[in-house]
Amino acid sequence: MRRSTPEIALSLGVLVLGVGVSIGTLLLPGEGGYARIGPNFMPAVVGGGLVVVGAWLLYEALAGGWRQRDDDLPAARGEHPFHAPAFLWVSMGLFAHMALIGTAGFVIAGGVLFACVARGFGSQRPTRDVALGFALALGAFLFFVKFLNVSLPGGWLALVFGAAGI
Amino acid sequence: MGELLASLGTGFGVALQPANLLWGFIGVTLGTFVGVLPGVGPALTVAMLLPLTVKLDPTGALIMFAGIYYGAMFGGSTTTILLNTPGESASIATALEGNRMAKAGRAGPALATSAVGSFVAGTIATLLLTLLAPLVVEAALKFGPAEYFALMVFAFTTVSAVLGASTVRGLAALFVGLFLGLIGIDSQTGQTRFAFGVPELLDGVDVVVLAVGLFAVGETLYVAAYSSRMPETLEKLKGSMWMSRDDWRRSAPAWLRATFIGFPFGSIPAGGAEIPTFLSYALEKKLAKHPEEFGNGAIEGVAGPEAANNAAATGTLVPLLTLGIPTSATAAILLSAFQNYGIQPGPLLFQTQGALVWGLIASLYVGNVILLVLNLPLIGIWVRVLAIPRPLLYGGILLFATLGAYSLHQSWVDLATLYVFGLLGFAMRRWDIPVAPAIIGLILGPLAETQFRRALAISEGDASVFFTQPISATLLALAVAAVLGPWLWRRFRSARA
Numbered sequence: 001m002r003r004s005t006p007e008i009a010l011s012l013g014v015l016v017l018g019v020g021v022s023i024g025t026l027l028l029p030g031e032g033g034y035a036r037i038g039p040n041f042m043p044a045v046v047g048g049g050l051v052v053v054g055a056w057l058l059y060e061a062l063a064g065g066w067r068q069r070d071d072d073l074p075a076a077r078g079e080h081p082f083h084a085p086a087f088l089w090v091s092m093g094l095f096a097h098m099a100l101i102g103t104a105g106f107v108i109a110g111g112v113l114f115a116c117v118a119r120g121f122g123s124q125r126p127t128r129d130v131a132l133g134f135a136l137a138l139g140a141f142l143f144f145v146k147f148l149n150v151s152l153p154g155g156w157l158a159l160v161f162g163a164a165g166i
Numbered sequence: 167m168g169e170l171l172a173s174l175g176t177g178f179g180v181a182l183q184p185a186n187l188l189w190g191f192i193g194v195t196l197g198t199f200v201g202v203l204p205g206v207g208p209a210l211t212v213a214m215l216l217p218l219t220v221k222l223d224p225t226g227a228l229i230m231f232a233g234i235y236y237g238a239m240f241g242g243s244t245t246t247i248l249l250n251t252p253g254e255s256a257s258i259a260t261a262l263e264g265n266r267m268a269k270a271g272r273a274g275p276a277l278a279t280s281a282v283g284s285f286v287a288g289t290i291a292t293l294l295l296t297l298l299a300p301l302v303v304e305a306a307l308k309f310g311p312a313e314y315f316a317l318m319v320f321a322f323t324t325v326s327a328v329l330g331a332s333t334v335r336g337l338a339a340l341f342v343g344l345f346l347g348l349i350g351i352d353s354q355t356g357q358t359r360f361a362f363g364v365p366e367l368l369d370g371v372d373v374v375v376l377a378v379g380l381f382a383v384g385e386t387l388y389v390a391a392y393s394s395r396m397p398e399t400l401e402k403l404k405g406s407m408w409m410s411r412d413d414w415r416r417s418a419p420a421w422l423r424a425t426f427i428g429f430p431f432g433s434i435p436a437g438g439a440e441i442p443t444f445l446s447y448a449l450e451k452k453l454a455k456h457p458e459e460f461g462n463g464a465i466e467g468v469a470g471p472e473a474a475n476n477a478a479a480t481g482t483l484v485p486l487l488t489l490g491i492p493t494s495a496t497a498a499i500l501l502s503a504f505q506n507y508g509i510q511p512g513p514l515l516f517q518t519q520g521a522l523v524w525g526l527i528a529s530l531y532v533g534n535v536i537l538l539v540l541n542l543p544l545i546g547i548w549v550r551v552l553a554i555p556r557p558l559l560y561g562g563i564l565l566f567a568t569l570g571a572y573s574l575h576q577s578w579v580d581l582a583t584l585y586v587f588g589l590l591g592f593a594m595r596r597w598d599i600p601v602a603p604a605i606i607g608l609i610l611g612p613l614a615e616t617q618f619r620r621a622l623a624i625s626e627g628d629a630s631v632f633f634t635q636p637i638s639a640t641l642l643a644l645a646v647a648a649v650l651g652p653w654l655w656r657r658f659r660s661a662r663a
Contacts, residue, residue, distance in 0.1 A: 136561075
């Protein structure tokens, strides 16, 4: 019997989401007027559905594992085992991007994101990655701001852009 | 018939305007360029390129999207054949034979049969769409809210339960999508639901953010964690680029058979191109004079699935345009592109915006031609795109993926949402949970809720309307059968054994 902790955790996640939605439904008004169907009807259906599906998944996970799964071993999937640094570098890049975009602006945040992701995929040339990332982000910035009139934050470079007449 | 030709004539009048032709060209080129990138399937391509069209008029934008869609599908085939990394499940069958052909030095004919096959299947399927759409529209005009609701429930169950390995995992994805669709302001009463006081959530979850999060961020996290350290072999283009007489003789029947397998699967609300590609593969293997070639690079095994994939993709436009019901992830994103312009596809659209709809359909014919004349000559460029080192490739993908999400509200909250969806996409990919039902649930859930309430408002709260009207009752019965059928069938079989 194969029993997988992630499967159990994911099943519980669905179940807990269902319970949460059901509780949230109780806080919504039921008054729907004419049709007698208020804004709490659909949430009740969805909450109930999530609970049923979560329980079903949990049952499968506990009784021999989820059905019709491919082999879980990395080699059988043509993969290597979980590479934590790679996952963390990509995640860090996205967090840095979130933190920087409002202050430092689109171009700097994008350059940092690009370099972090490249590092996560095993690149050993940070200087080149940062330079390429900035160039690509700058290109995208100019295209969207000048050509498509989509506003993106200039951030710390706003003064430079202003001086250059952008 | 005369009316149909007149409509189509109007459509070509729109599609062949120089500006729209230009958007078609740009769409096909961009779609192919992005679609070639490994790990980027058609749905993600369309989602990532959506921000580019904000300033276009609806007709031009939708024509560009048709081009992007077709280009992305062809680009994906190129990657599958040369790199053996199918960007979507519908390309797996192509990978079986196409990559073997490339390894044997026959990448040229494999790409050619894929391109010509896509053209043949795309054109025939567009013709079928042209003929079928007015008939469906005529029937759909008689549909009331109860029928629409039943149709949507049917689409939910087929998309999540019938396709894929596991009914329950498909339903889990569907309900998560339906939950995401609840977030924001209820369109009927103005009541805020599940927004937790976050202003960015009041507009609801954007389909593009979900799609880009699941596909781009999730995929990047997944590839980084599980295959960024695997060696990668890109097959070279060598030998003849063109198909021999024998290749033509073997490909042509496969294209035609596959078209008629793929189109129905796409057009009934049981979308997804995965099943028809495998059916076509199995059929070609069975009919082949040299079945032993299968597994070693049989050209029929590329020609069939590629044509089936394209025909099914065109087929999904039937329910999308005539009923407003998306049956694949890509169709769901196209629907959100329509909604961005305040356009709701459906039978009324054919009456109110005839020029737009028929212009779009006509541009599908044009797009197929552009694809054929553009792609084979430019294949050398697309191959070079494939040679971009992975660290730079995925850096670029995430740079553009985040741009689309950020431009919604200029807020980091959307980027945080994107990351959460990325984690979700990672988990779904890792533990074999399908993604399409979640995307379809998000966009179709609110529409189903609206139809449900309308139906009950008309019947003054009497829920029996769903079961007393024949169309609605049949569709709901089919929906129940789709969920319970496989389970009952297994019980029945094990009881007999």
